[in-house]
Amino acid sequence: NAGVTQTPKFQVLKTGQSMTLQCAQDMNHNSMYWYRQDPGMGLRLIYYSASEGTTDKGEVPNGYNVSRLNKREFSLRLESAAPSQTSVYFCASRGPNQGSEKLFFGSGTQLSVL
Amino acid sequence: KNEVEQSPQNLTAQEEEFITINCSYSVGISALHWLQQHPGGGIVSLFMLSSGKKKHGRLIATINIQEKHSSLHITASHPRDSAVYICAVRPNGNEKLTFGTGTRLTIIP
Numbered sequence: 001n002a003g004v005t006q007t008p009k010f011q012v013l014k015t016g017q018s019m020t021l022q023c024a025q026d027m028n029h030n031s032m033y034w035y036r037q038d039p040g041m042g043l044r045l046i047y048y049s050a051s052e053g054t055t056d057k058g059e060v061p062n063g064y065n066v067s068r069l070n071k072r073e074f075s076l077r078l079e080s081a082a083p084s085q086t087s088v089y090f091c092a093s094r095g096p097n098q099g100s101e102k103l104f105f106g107s108g109t110q111l112s113v114l
Numbered sequence: 115k116n117e118v119e120q121s122p123q124n125l126t127a128q129e130e131e132f133i134t135i136n137c138s139y140s141v142g143i144s145a146l147h148w149l150q151q152h153p154g155g156g157i158v159s160l161f162m163l164s165s166g167k168k169k170h171g172r173l174i175a176t177i178n179i180q181e182k183h184s185s186l187h188i189t190a191s192h193p194r195d196s197a198v199y200i201c202a203v204r205p206n207g208n209e210k211l212t213f214g215t216g217t218r219l220t221i222i223p
Contacts, residue, residue: 031209033211040215041215042200042213042214042215042216043200043202043213044213045210045211048209048210050209056209058210090156090157092157094211100162101145101162101204102159102162103147103149103157103159103162103202103211104159105149105156105157105158105159106156107156108156108157
């Protein structure tokens with residue numbers, strides 16, 4: 001089925017541990033995004049990628065890195081997790097083009113950092 | 115002040131009532147999206163608007179570009195419509211989207 005596949009669904013880390021959240025889309029979209037969702041704050045952009053090989057910072061990039069090695073995949077890495085990074089993370093893609101764009105979201109990753 | 119403001123923040127209504135959720139924004143935009151998020155669930159796109167009005171089933175979305183305002187209407191509301199509804203805008207010439215904080219809708223049988 002077409003869509004955005006995001007893994008893992010749940011993760012518990014200890015402070016200082018690292019992990020990578022994986023995201024892949026099979027709709028040939030250029031634009032992909034990583035958001036975090038915290039209670040009462042709405043979705044906040046961590047990083048986005050307008051095309052393969054390019055990435056840009058969003059509102060809250062500190063403590064995160066991303067990689068867009070091909071058009072399908074956009075991964076988010078936490079090098080040294082902190083309790084402030086406890087959140088629900090969503091990957092999204094936007095396409096097919098600006099005239100008829102639609103947003104597609106992954107199912108989310110609930111991350112707890114102890 | 116958020117670039118995207120939604121109202122109301124919370125809305126409780128009886129089944130079959132007509133529901134209106136509002137979204138106001140402060141910048142020129144290329145697109146406005148309405149999204150739905152069920153409790154503990156993922157986020158689903160309902161509509162993308164750049165002008166006018168769109169309808170899908172019991173859902174209707176309108177946008178007034180001059181007034182920088184959009185509304186999402188639900189006719190004959192049902193308990194399964196209970197969810198958080200999120201408005202997001204993509205400013206002109208920008209890849210990024212700005213999100214409202216959402217409207218939590220509860221429909222009571």
